[in-house]
Amino acid sequence: MKKLCVATALAALSFTAPSQAAAEEPREHRTVVSTAGLDLATVKGQRRLTLRILHAASALCETPSAADPLGWKTYISCRDEAMARADTQRRLVVASATARTSKTIASVQ
Secondary structure: OOOOOOOOOOOOOEEEOOOOOOOOOOOOOOOOOOOOOOOOOOHHHHHHHHHHHHHHHHOOOOOOOOHHHHOOOOOOOHHHHHHHHHHHHHHHHHHHHHHOOOOOOOOOO
């Protein structure tokens, strides 16, 4: 599983970013998070995927000025919402990878 496209498993982090100005319409941002080079059947691979998703979510949300506490609250809320929306897709991709690598050692009939 080198890279997943938007319509399949991990697809995209899709979320509505809270707008900074009240007059602005909420915008939807999407990105694709690659699973290239990750062994999602391992805890290490799963942690790396979570980190990639976090970086993608952080990049999509507008980073406010350090002097703007309300802006930081909005940014953190946006990032957390993106992570939550991506979590279901992340779980599906991990479950799929884990199922493909499962091996039957013994069976009883």
